[in-house]
Amino acid sequence: MAGRHSASCLPAPAPHTLQPQQVIVPFTAGICTRFEDTFVSKRATLHQIFCLIAGCSQTSPLNATALALRRCTMPSSPATPQLKLMDRQRRFELTDLFPKDPYGEPPKRHGIAELVNSGKAVELVEIEKSGHQGRRWLHFPNHQNERDTGTPANRRLLGWRKWLFEAFVPVGFPSSVSSDYAAYQTYDSLQAFFSTITSLLANRALLQGLGVGDANSSATYAMLLTVLKDATSRIATIIFAHRFGLVIEPEAKKYRFLADLFNDSAFFLELFSPYFGSFGKAAALCVGEALRAVCGVAAGASKAALSAHFAQQDNLSELNAKEASQETAIGLIGLLVGTIIVHLVENQTVVLVMMVVLVYMHLRMNLKGVRAVQLKTLNKQRASILFEWYQTMGYVLTPMKVAEMESILFWNGKITNALEEPVCRIDYARSFEDAMGTLETRGEVIVVDGFMHTRFVRPYCSPKKLADIKIIMWEGAEPQHVILAWFSAMQTAYVMEKSVPYGDARKEDFYRSKDDKGPERLIDQLHGGARDELLWEKMERYSWDLKAGSLEGGDSARISTTCSRVSVDH
Structure with a gap:
């Protein structure tokens, strides 16, 4: 028997054994059908054996639901039907949907119309978008439909529950919404x-x-x-x-x-x-x-x-x-x-x-x-909680754990060091002038280039005068780069103290131009924490949304790195 959709060949079953097989056929609604040779009642005991009809190995991406078909027949021989496979390597042609030999004997079709119009009782199960089974229906040979509601008590409850759910909750609840x-x-x-x-x-x-x-x-x-x-x-x-x-x-x-x-x-x-x-x-x-x-x-x-x-x-x-x-x-x-x-x-x-x-x-x-609410996007507070725990404990928190620790109103934005002392404030600069600061403090600023970003670090002096790190993203930076920049700034603040006012910004392998009298320009090195592959793998595994741009904010500036040098006469 040839299928009209691509399918995988299955091994032949042993003789005289029951071989149940299912197939998924793309369609706009998911229905599982079961044929009965003689319909006496819903609980009639029938001698049935399952065989593969036709279909494809996976659902089509163009349809939201799938149609599962099963038919009960008695095979004349234990041989497995042979399936005609489509070559997945060659280009798909529209003619693949039709018989190759239009003048020959047409292949036996097993569509929905044939099953419903066969004159036999059919049980249908609706499949929701999420893949869960929905309502069950019985289609009779006289083209009458009856919903299978189970016991009489369930039928009485079905009316008001159905109305309540359809009026006040989204269709497919709870699978159509998030768990919170x-x-x-x-x-x-x-x-x-x-x-x-x-x-x-x-x-x-x-x-x-x-x-x-x-x-x-x-x-x-x-x-x-x-x-x-x-x-x-x-x-x-x-x-x-x-x-x-x-x-x-x-x-x-x-x-x-x-x-x-x-x-x-x-x-x-x-x-x-x-x-x-x-x-x-x-x-x-x-x-x-x-x-x-x-x-x-x-x-x-x-x-x-x-x-x-x-x-x-x-x-x-x-x-x-x-x-x-x-x-x-x-x-x-x-x-x-x-x-x-x-x-x-x-x-x-x-x-x-x-x-x-x-x-x-x-x-x-x-x-x-x-x-x-367990938001999966990272804002400044959630990113700080997440990386602080990874940096100190080696754990990557789930959105549920971060939601439990998150402050709704009173987050002060202070970043702590390894001694749990508040030493720094981090933010994305609204402009280049905002990143450099006032004229009086620009001489203290160290400029650090990171991956697709630049950090402007002011030193930590005392608990009353915290350090300040401003971040400017480069043109073309992706949301993952924005998250990496925040983690890198937190890593700089993690080693800050009075004796190390710039944190890890003053590394021995930085370079400084002798002719440049402006702020020091450093080349950032690979970070063991912010760029740890395990961190990013677990963030994806725990369903953190790394493609949302909610961390940077809409009022922050971005700088093009293709700048020209301008000579200034003093």
Whole structure:
């Protein structure tokens, strides 16, 4: 029997033995079919034996799923069907998909149409993109379909579970998202619930601040105050997006938490606004609106970065849509509970206590949510934690371990030496002038060339005057070069102390031009730590994303190494 797709020849089975074989055929949906000669019931006992139909040895890269076919027949002889192989070395031709002899007897086909229209009962199993089995179907000879749901209890549960999953979680969950998605969404839903109740309590105070219920207030005053609030909000949005737009993605967890911190601060300003005077009330409401605008920018940008991390099967749009559905459902529940609380609680002291408790729970859930995220991209903090452990302990940490050690808000950026003393700060230079420093300190700078980067090292003097290493990447540097530059700078700081203020920058094998009166220019040597192959192999094995450019940041400078010499007359 000749297959219409490339396949591997299998050894002939022993006579009178059962030889089950499977084949994968590229298609838009994965279905596993099983034929029965006589269909009596779902549990009918049949005499069946498996044989290979046709197919290819691996799935096509052009299709997201695969079709697995099995047919139950009784062979007339124990001989194994012979498969016609395609020569993998020669060029693929379109005619390979069709019979070579169009005038001869056409080969026996075993496609889906033949199996479904054969007049026999067929069991179909859907295969998801991830390769896991999905829903099971029974196709009857009268072209009726019935979903195989197992026991009657499972059938009763199937309805609401199916609706719940399809409405609020991505298709193919949990295999279609990262492993930390469920934990983050659980805490995110809880924090949204507490935030909704808090907003209702604050909105009541906001209406009082706008003059609702005050006979001395006018509609004009409320309108002007609203216009002032909106103008402040728009200006704050533009300024914050311009200033922090490039740093939100590498620090997505930090700004996701800060967004809710800004929002809760706005709630408290609105809560106390009725107790201020006319000017104080307007100032409090405008500042609160500006904080809420900043919250919107920070939350939106950080959520986009986190969603890109969660999406595993090109389902970013669907994941965002389902997250919006989750927030809507939780918001409805929060509105119901919050309405009851607002109706029952009017004492200002009780309202203040409830606000404090709700805000604490809101921030607590948000902190737990962002801490549960195990980002695989390296920012400055995660890169420092990763290489510090490898440099001191010889271990390469996984994204989960680094997430447990990562600080959400209070990372000071100080790099320690072998004695665990803070000695240095490392950063990517925003310009060549930023790398060289001020005119007074340029004489102390040592310039070190590394692989596709240059480091500008200022000495370590005391715990109050730490060393400073600025990195400038060369034109054409890849994300791996950016990571290597950071590791190399950390290795320089690792051997810094008062007696060795430049760390390993002052090596014996460096050269210095006698005619050059500027800063020393060093040629970097191979590092045993930063360039250790074991380090990079384990980073790839532990699924660290070495191709993401989130470490350098968008405001850093790059220098072309094809510079010309310019004569300067003094």
